[in-house]
Amino acid sequence: MLNPDSLKQIELEAQKYPEDKRASVIMAALSIAQEEKGFLNNSLIDYVAGVVGVPPMRAFEVATFYSMYAHQPCGETQIKVCTNISCQLRGSDKIVERLEKRLGVKLGEVTPDGKIGLKEVECLGACVGAPMLQLNKDYIENLTPEKIDEMLDQLAGVGA
């Protein structure tokens, strides 16, 4: 189900932990699986549990506990906007409003063409640049609605 490269990465992760503590590998393994497949469906979670050597239910618990695991396709490009306290105080409401309006989707949804996923997240530890969002792997800080327009235009440009 996973390619040899991902399996090798999981094995590398496993070596960090004592052999009788295989459960510790679940988180890393799930991330690696998600990286390859885009999101974790149930059969993928079961498969990862098998690779790690834990009961499927145990992996299922972990996969549903952390918000960084996606259970549905979440768009080729992912925008994770922080609405936690610091960002909220610095106007994340406006940011969300602009994002939703421009993309035509609500928080937690993906644009109909499957290109962009919009997600609400808790504090990403970048309060110093609040309000902020994460675009794929990059943090974009000190946001204003205008900056959002700029960012989305750029994205559209890349896509075109």
Next chain:
Amino acid sequence: MSTINIEVDGQTLEANPGQMLIEVTDQAGIHIPRFCYHPKLSIAANCRMCLVDVEKAPKPLPACATPVNDGMVVRTQSERARSAQNGTMEFLLINHPLDCPICDQGGECPLQDQSIEYGANASRYHENKRQVKNDDIGPLIATWMTRCIQCTRCVRFSEEIAGVMELGMVGRGEHSMIKTHPDGEATPDQVGAALCSSVNSEVSGNVIELCPVGALTARPSKYAARVWEMQNHAQISPHDCVGANLNVQTLRGEIIRAMVRENHQVNGYWLADRDRYGYESVYADTRLKRPMIKDQSGWREVGWETALRHAAAGLNTVKQRDGATKMGALANPSRTVEELFLLQKLMRVLGSDNVDHRLRQDDFRDDLLAPLYPGSELEIIQFESLDRVLLLGSNIRKEQPLLGVALRQAAVNNAASISAINMLDYDFHFPLANTHIVSPGDMVTSLANVAVAVSGITGVSLDADIQKRATDTNAQEQAIAASLLSGDAKNKAIIMGASALNHFEASALSAISAWICEQIGAKLVKLPEANSAGAWLAGCVPHRAEHGKEVAKTGLNAKAMLAKPLSAYLLYDLEPGLDASRSGEALSSLETADFVVQCAAFVSDEAMNYADVLLPIAHYTENSGTYINCEGRVQASRAAADPFGEARPGWKVLRVLGNYLELEGFDYIDLADVQDDYVLGDEQIVSQSGASVNDSPVKIDSKAIYRYVETPMYRLDASLRHAAALQQTMDTPTPAVGLNEKTLVGLGLAAGAEVSVRQGEIELKLLLELDNRLPDNQAFIPAGYAETSSLSGYEPITLEAG
């Protein structure tokens, strides 16, 4: 280990270093509230109800997760402790629906009880409460998940005790929910009624009692009664040789439910699902309500007197015409010692020693050498400390679920090395060091080969008879011997389960096991069905009377009684078509017999064909009497309710039948009189050796396809077969033919299609399934089903498509 002293509420308590505070206070009888803590589960410390005030600690500490220290000073009732406990309770109740009036747990609910002491009398929470969907997790457990307080006791039980993590906590924070694994691709929030898998463990019902709220309750008895209206009746489970203690609960004389009765020598805190839900058959529609007789015009209901007179007259006629030895009595081994004693007495006073309870046994050659009763040389509490185990023909997990749980503890906590020589590759919930799957014809050879390897390692010379049965020891057999002898392990056992004891060379298997045990210092553990130990001690065997007393002439055993028809049979709570391993043979003998009396709790389709009189007897829950478990423990069970309809306690029926037959010695007034008659003392653990390696091995045709037979755990006797919820579980599969892939391909058959199965004259059609647990050339066709009852035992069969 030197002990330390701590002070709790001004009281000095002695403790072992490293013990958790709550264990010490529990021992001293000081109450600390709790939800998630359970002495047999790992510590989660997630409910925070057990917070106490520990001197020098900056905050209140959870007593369940705080190890004691010398000189520690604890207050469980101080201002700080109480406010922490009250605060926890307030938080726990925020999302709890407080629906006690419609909750089955009400009245036995730790949350309800503790909220009286620690809760406020009004809530300060006016927002919406969360709602959680209820999942359908199978026929045994009802769910009401909005009530869950996330203590994770059920999760820890499934993972740590039941051994299969079937429940888990998914989601986080306010969104966390207890769930089974989702079926297919349902996402967690979609998982509703049909979208999750069921809980299939054979000990799953324990979560009902562990759950401190009404989230998980007993499904068959849902809404049937309020707890405080029910009465407890101390009973012993008759379904296996453990003899689990339980309380059967009644409401106004009607049986409603069964719950565990803790006995730390036997079942501890747990019950198997079979113990817990077996009661359900008591009010099945199929109960036999009135005596019935068959005459020219067919079956009709009659009064007791007519029925008993008819039964006695029929038996007397046969006796006078053909002699008493043409009569035989067969009994269900899960009945009480008293009934089994009276049944054999009745037969023997009539003049026949044809009495037996072993309808699934095939090899009786060492009867005269056998111990007083088949059982365990180990006490049940010692199972958890085993280090080295050989399972021989045993599916301990399904045959004696609580011993399976104990053995699993030995594997997990004690790193026990467990090996198996089995005829089916069972799914155990503990790791096996060596799994040796052989066909029934190779069982004796494999075990003899292990004996050879043991003799090779230890240097003791091998018994010549064993040598004769050995071939070349293979790597697995060598590894099993090595594992049994490795290290300086003290606690070892060879455990013989149902398929070893019912094997056609059981005597040889016993003898070789006994020899190995002696060489390696292991205990021999035989785990026979139900109350078998009681049946032997009651004299319900053809070669011995009660307490192993010799009889003048050995009668016929069960197999012989059914192989060729006798003139009359007295069946005691039995349907041999479902209860005998040679069921086809049994049915034809019964149909040929002139006169058959069946004492039964249920109307049986097959009995309608062959019986002449039906006498309704009490269901086991309606019965008082004694059971003896595999360690010789004598335990009394008390009737929970009056027998249904016109059924009567079995001992009374047998007593009065004795009177109608005008037999001596049937003047008992009550059950105690019967007990006085056979003087049941404290039974001891008895040595299980004594069998012999018979020198005439049974011939097996290595080319033929054989029918391999076992009885699924909830088909073992009528009381289970009529228990509705147990019949809906995964452990009651639809009967089919199982073949491994190689055999399937060799025969050119396809799984999923119907095949015709032929054994001699008999032909029947069953679905064919792929079952790779089997060795080659073995066709697994279970017993205990009407669909397969025309087949007999372990015999060659032919399979054809269509």
